[in-house]
Amino acid sequence: MSKLVSVLKKVEVVREQLDAMCIGKQGPALRVMDLAYVISEVYKLQIEMVVVDFRADHLKGNLERYSDGRARVLVRADLNDAEKRLVAVKELCHLFIDEKDDWSADGTATIDAYLKMESAVGEGEDRPIAGNTIHSELMAMLAATELMYPQEYREADALKMAEEGATLSSIALEHEIPAYVIRHAITNKVTLDHAREMLGEERKAA
Structure with missing residues (x-):
């Protein structure tokens, strides 16, 4: 849980910098290139975004990091636009939430292990404690969800779905x-709310 609190804190910083450094308010659709710009400026990185043509069963993108401060975000070319946006944001999130222990040179093994872990548990169940790299994938997905579907939209959207007949697809x-990003936010609501409470308590104690 402490890692998730740290991730939420970093996401808040990035969102604050998006408002401060970029023209116009973000949302409801996050501007991905604005996010890349903010991360590059705040963390002193040279980021290249590349759409690549490759075949894979599960791997949708990857992140390459270099010791000279360069990073390449690779996104699979055959994905639809919404998937490309999500993959790009998730990979960008790794640049500001990961510690060196989270890094892995074996992307395919990481994704396979992540999928096995996800399929082993159902909605509402506690996920097993994962290795550093797999845990990093989960944290990056949560960070991407917080950036692309911020908390302030969720209550109003829930009312739209309950009272106005809106669907996950229309909100997405x-x-x-x-659409599964919204479902992801709903599924993890209790965990995220608890982490926000811990972050609030931490700030009060500071």
Whole structure:
């Protein structure tokens, strides 16, 4: 949970910098290139975003880091636009949430292990404690969800779905994200709310 609190804190910093450094308010659809710009400026990185043509069963993108401060975000060319946006944001999130222990040179093994872990548990169940790299994938997905579907939209959207007949797909279209990102936010609501409470307590104690 302490790692998630740290991730939420870093996401808040990035969102604050998006508002401060970029023209116009973000949302409901996050501007991905604005995010890349902010991360490059705040963390002193040279980021290259590349759409690549490759075949894979599960791997949708990857992040290459270099010791000279360069980073390449690779996104699979055959994905739809919403998936491309999500993959790009998730890989960008690794640049500001990961510690060196989270890094892995074996992307395919990481994804395979992540999928096995996800399929081993159902909605509402506690996930097993994962290795550093797999845990990093989960944290990056949560960070991407917080950036692309921020908390301030969720209550109003829940009312739209309950009272106005809106669907996950229609809400997702507004934010230009896959519908499962919204489901991901709903599934992890209790965990995220608890982490926010811990972050609030931490700030009060500071």
